[in-house]
Structure formats: C-alpha cells, structure tokens
Amino acid sequence: MTQRVSIVENILNANDRLAEENRARIDSAGVFAINIMASPGAGKTSLIEQTLPRLAGQLRVAVVDGDIATSIDADRAAAAGAGAAIQVNTGGECHLDAVMLHGALDQLDLTQFDLLIVENVGNLVCPASFKLGTHKSILVASVPEGDDKPYKYPGMYRGVDALVINKIDLLPYINFRMDYFQRGVEVLNPGLTTFPISCRTGEGLDSWVEWLVKNSRKE
Amino acid sequence: MHELPASQSILEIILRHAEQAHAKRVTDVYLVIGQLATLMDDSIQFYWDIIAEGTPAQGARLHFKRIPAQLQCMVCFEKYSPNVEEIRCPNCDSVGVKVIAGEEFFVEAIDVE
Numbered sequence: 001m002t003q004r005v006s007i008v009e010n011i012l013n014a015n016d017r018l019a020e021e022n023r024a025r026i027d028s029a030g031v032f033a034i035n036i037m038a039s040p041g042a043g044k045t046s047l048i049e050q051t052l053p054r055l056a057g058q059l060r061v062a063v064v065d066g067d068i069a070t071s072i073d074a075d076r077a078a079a080a081g082a083g084a085a086i087q088v089n090t091g092g093e094c095h096l097d098a099v100m101l102h103g104a105l106d107q108l109d110l111t112q113f114d115l116l117i118v119e120n121v122g123n124l125v126c127p128a129s130f131k132l133g134t135h136k137s138i139l140v141a142s143v144p145e146g147d148d149k150p151y152k153y154p155g156m157y158r159g160v161d162a163l164v165i166n167k168i169d170l171l172p173y174i175n176f177r178m179d180y181f182q183r184g185v186e187v188l189n190p191g192l193t194t195f196p197i198s199c200r201t202g203e204g205l206d207s208w209v210e211w212l213v214k215n216s217r218k219e
Numbered sequence: 220m221h222e223l224p225a226s227q228s229i230l231e232i233i234l235r236h237a238e239q240a241h242a243k244r245v246t247d248v249y250l251v252i253g254q255l256a257t258l259m260d261d262s263i264q265f266y267w268d269i270i271a272e273g274t275p276a277q278g279a280r281l282h283f284k285r286i287p288a289q290l291q292c293m294v295c296f297e298k299y300s301p302n303v304e305e306i307r308c309p310n311c312d313s314v315g316v317k318v319i320a321g322e323e324f325f326v327e328a329i330d331v332e
Contacts (some may be wrong), residue, residue, distance in 0.1 A: 190315040
C-alpha cells in the first residue's frame with residue numbers, strides 16, 4: 001500500500017550547513033573572509049600577489065588556494081607575504097565546496113589573522129553554486145575575456161558582492177566595450193561594487209585594498 | 220551542472236526518510252526545481268537510474284515540478300515572470316530586480332510501500 005511521505009528538504013543542504021559552520025568559525029575569530037572566483041588566467045593569483053604587499057603592516061592575511069593540481073598558487077601567495085598559504089588540491093572537482101574549506105580551516109589558527117582570502121578553482125560556472133561560508137564573493141573579470149561574459153554567465157555575475165575588472169592596461173588593444181559590459185552587469189547586479197584595475201601597472205589597486213581594509217576592520 | 224552529485228544527494232535524502240517511515244520500497248520521488256536552477260531533468264534522470272539500482276529506491280519514478288521564475292522590481296515593486304531574453308521590469312523598465320521564485324531545488328515528497 002503506497003503512502004506519501006512529505007520531505008521538503010533542500011538538496012544542497014549538506015554543503016550549506018557546513019558553510020554555516022565554517023562561517024561561525026571564521027566569525028568567532030573576527031576574521032573577514034572572501035571567496036575569489038574567475039575563469040582560469042583572469043588574474044586571481046596576480047591580484048593576491050599585488051594585494052599582499054600593500055596590506056603589510058595593516059592586516060595579517062591567510063590564503064587558501066583551490067586547484068585541481070599543484071601548489072603553484074599557494075607558493076606564489078606565500079612568496080608574496082601571506083602569513084599562511086594552504087593549498088587544497090581537489091583532484092578533479094571543478095570548484096571548492098564547504099567540505100574542502102572546512103579541511104583547510106583545520107590547518108589554520110584563525111586567531112592569528114584579520115583577513116582570509118580563498119582563491120577558488122579557475123571556473124566561471126560551478127563555484128557560484130557552492131557556498132563556502134565566506135563573507136563576500138569577488139569575481140575577477142579580465143578585459144581579454146571579452147565584454148559579453150556577464151550576459152553569458154548570469155549565475156556568477158548575479159551572485160557576487162564585488163567585481164574586479166583586471167588587465168585594463170590592455171583596453172587599447174582589445175575590442176572590449178566597457179559600456180556594453182557594465183550594462184550587462186547592471187541588469188543582473190545593480191550597483192555592484194566594481195574595481196577596474198591592472199595587476200601589471202598597479203592602476204586601481206589602492207581602492208581595492210582600501211575596501212579590504214575597511215571590511216576587515218569591521219569584523 | 221553537477222547532476223550526478225545532485226542525484227546522490229537526492230538518493231541520500233529519500234533513503235533516510237524512507238527508513239524513518241519503515242518503508243520497504245520507494246515508488247515515486249517528487250522534485251521541485253526552479254526555472255533558474257541550473258539543472259537538467261534528463262541528466263538527473265540519467266544518473267538516478269544508475270545510482271538507485273540495488274537500493275530501496277530502485278525503479279522509483281522521478282517527477283519534476285518546475286517553478287517559473289518570479290522577479291520583483293526594486294523600484295516600483297511590480298512582480299512579474301520574465302521571459303528569458305529580457306528581465307527588465309515591464310512596468311517601469313528598471314534593472315534593479317529581486318528573485319522571489321525560480322531558484323528552488325528540493326525534494327518535496329516520496330511515495331513509499
């Protein structure tokens with residue numbers, strides 16, 4: 001005899017619950033945590049490399065790096081001045097999830113830091129769906145990727161709290177319509193905090209660093 | 220995207236509830252998926268058939284209820300269901316919108332024996 005059992009349980013619950021646990025740990029240490037996402041090569045690691053020296057003496061920073069393979073990015077973060085640089089190798093998983101961040105947090109004494117930078121796996125699709133427990137999500141877009149990406153990747157652009165547009169030094173050489181790009185962003189995420197920068201020339205980095213310091217001091 | 224882990228989560232949820240209900244078999248699974256959730260019914264069904272084999276949910280039929288996207292304009296507060304290409308407010312043409320519905324992804328119920 002058939003019986004209907006009511007469930008109403010969210011399918012991504014397991015990850016979300018662990019993300020909440022991660023957040024509680026981060027909050028109790030008074031740390032500001034960000035999740036940096038982007039396509040491969042947009043400039044996540046370069047942004048971290050340019051950010052760390054500018055935070056020296058102001059904030060103590062820990063970095064958690066997610067990659068399918070190698071510790072290349074964690075090594076770069078350590079060389080640039082991270083107080084701790086933990087590499088998570090996903091072995092094939094295309095995004096970081098709350099479980100992986102949980103494991104990385106176990107390797108950190110959060111009380112020794114003011115800012116936690118999580119660098120996600122290079123991927124413009126999947127990371128948007130997996131909460132980690134960080135306070136803010138940052139998307140790094142880059143000029144050579146093209147100006148139509150907000151239209152083509154709405155899930156990512158809609159879900160982030162700040163946008164960094166990297167490689168603006170290449171604008172004279174690339175067919176990138178900034179107004180078309182920004183209109184695409186505005187439809188999905190009106191008023192999104194945006195930082196046009198160049199990691200290579202240093203342009204725009206001061207505003208980005210100021211934003212990090214302001215948010216870290218609030219926690 | 221990620222229909223295999225999604226199917227695995229669905230299986231875990233329903234087997235847990237089936238056990239709590241002391242059920243021998245799950246015959247039907249009722250899923251609610253929002254229009255904006257990035258999952259394909261066919262792919263979930265495909266993985267489901269593979270992973271449910273050998274479990275009390277083997278052969279269970281999946282039912283997909285799709286919830287249309289509903290947005291609310293943050294300027295004039297008009298609620299509307301957008302078509303795919305244009306999500307601006309049909310009333311005042313603003314771009315500031317909030318998603319009220321369309322991102323759901325849950326197991327609503329199961330039928331058991």
